[in-house]
Each structure stands twice: as C-alpha cells, then as structure tokens.
Amino acid sequence: MREAGRIIAFAVRKAFRALEQGITTRELDDIARRAIESEGAKPGFLGLYGFPATACISINEEIVHGIPGDRVVQAGDLVTMDCGAVVDGYNSDYAVTQVAGPSTDEKDDLIDTTRESLKKGIEAARPGNRVGDISNAVEGHVLPRSYQLVREYVGHGIGKNLHEPPQVPNFGPAGHGLELRPGLVLAIEPMVNVGVWKTRMLDNGWTVATEDGALSCHFEHTVAITEDGPEILTLE
Numbered sequence: 001m002r003e004a005g006r007i008i009a010f011a012v013r014k015a016f017r018a019l020e021q022g023i024t025t026r027e028l029d030d031i032a033r034r035a036i037e038s039e040g041a042k043p044g045f046l047g048l049y050g051f052p053a054t055a056c057i058s059i060n061e062e063i064v065h066g067i068p069g070d071r072v073v074q075a076g077d078l079v080t081m082d083c084g085a086v087v088d089g090y091n092s093d094y095a096v097t098q099v100a101g102p103s104t105d106e107k108d109d110l111i112d113t114t115r116e117s118l119k120k121g122i123e124a125a126r127p128g129n130r131v132g133d134i135s136n137a138v139e140g141h142v143l144p145r146s147y148q149l150v151r152e153y154v155g156h157g158i159g160k161n162l163h164e165p166p167q168v169p170n171f172g173p174a175g176h177g178l179e180l181r182p183g184l185v186l187a188i189e190p191m192v193n194v195g196v197w198k199t200r201m202l203d204n205g206w207t208v209a210t211e212d213g214a215l216s217c218h219f220e221h222t223v224a225i226t227e228d229g230p231e232i233l234t235l236e
C-alpha cells in the first residue's frame with residue numbers, strides 16, 4: 001500500500017505540474033494514467049463502479065466525481081484531482097486541490113483550511129482513538145472558520161478494495177465509532193464548502209456539486225494506523 005501511495009502522489013503531482021489555463025481535463029487525466037502505468041501500477045478508479053477515467057477531476061462548485069473530458073480549464077479555476085493506484089491488488093486514494101493560474105485570498109484560505117483540517121484528522125488517527133476522534137478533529141478546524149463540511153460523502157477504510165468499512169465522516173462527536181488499531185488503513189478526506197453543506201447530483205449521474213453553486217475544496221490522504229501513530233502512505 002506504501003508503493004500504491006507513492007505512485008499516486010507522483011502521478012497527481014505530475015498532472016498538476018501541467019495545470020494551467022487552456023489544458024483540458026482529459027489531458028490531465030492522460031498524464032496521471034501514463035504516470036501510474038510508467039511505475040508499473042494500475043489506475044484504481046478506471047472502470048470501478050463503471051467510472052470511465054483514471055482520475056476524478058472536479059472544478060469550482062463540483063465536489064467529487066467530476067469526469068474528465070473536453071472541459072477546458074480557465075484561469076482561476078479551483079481544480080481537484082482525486083485519483084488512486086493499485087499495486088499487487090492493494091489500493092491507494094489521494095486528492096489535491098490547486099488553483100489554475102492566479103489565485104485569490106478567498107481560494108487560498110479555502111485550500112489552506114481544507115489541507116490543515118486533513119492534517120488535524122490525520123494527527124487523531126492513532127491507536128486507542130476512535131473514528132469519531134478523526135471526524136471531530138476535522139470538524140473542529142473547519143466549522144470555526146465559517147466553512148461547511150460535506151455530510152453525504154465521507155472517508156473510508158481502504159485495502160484490497162478502494163472502499164471498505166469503516167466510514168470516516170468529516171463531522172461528529174469525539175470518542176465514538178470503531179476503535180483504531182495498528183494495521184487499519186483509512187482514506188481521510190475532508191470536503192469543505194464555502195456556502196451550504198448540501199449537495200446536488202449533476203445530469204451525468206456522477207458528479208456531485210454544491211447545492212448553492214459556491215466553491216468546494218477536497219484533500220485526501222491514505223493513512224495507515226501504526227503502533228507509533230499515523231503513517232501517511234500517499235507521499236513520494
């Protein structure tokens with residue numbers, strides 16, 4: 001799983017190095033797929049549940065499950081790439097949000113808050129804690145900053161399957177849920193909205209967007225619980 005994590009971090013970085021005004025989401029997807037394959041791994045999302053691409057690429061008000069295609073990235077777009085790799089039957093899951101071209105204070109603050117909330121969640125992913133301690137750590141960082149957390153989509157266990165129990169919500173009370181033990185691997189993934197937390201499904205039946213059309217941001221790491229605490233697997 002470390003190797004699957006390393007490869008997906010490499011692939012997403014490579015794709016996002018090409019992120020700029022004028023590139024299509026399909027081109028970004030192709031870069032990620034080639035990078036995964038060049039490392040001897042397989043794309044984890046392609047064909048899973050019928051998903052037609054290597055990466056989910058979600059822009060601006062889109063939260064998750066954006067489908068790469070002919071859409072041309074515009075200057076200032078807030079772009080999330082969510083992607084996974086499979087090595088020897090084991091999965092990784094990783095998401096990063098970045099602005100194409102010049103950003104704004106608003107977008108930078110949203111990105112910083114989401115990234116930091118993931119860090120807080122990861123810090124709580126240690127033996128003896130419970131899933132709710134992760135949830136509560138994420139929530140405790142985001143809600144005081146007047147953002148909202150998506151409730152209908154959550155983090156998850158990961159291993160031989162991309163999605164395994166337990167669910168890892170980004171909200172809720174500490175001290176509840178499954179006890180964390182060494183060997184458990186979780187995908188922790190806060191989705192932070194500028195406006196309301198509610199979502200709507202776009203006509204393609206895949207892509208989830210904010211109900212009010214305001215911006216959304218998403219970061220994700222695959223994290224192993226070890227005796228010594230959390231180990232982020234999705235690092236180069």
Ligand code: MG
Nearest residue numbers: 082093094220
């Ligand atoms: Mg993901």
Ligand code: MG
Nearest residue numbers: 093187189220
């Ligand atoms: Mg995930």
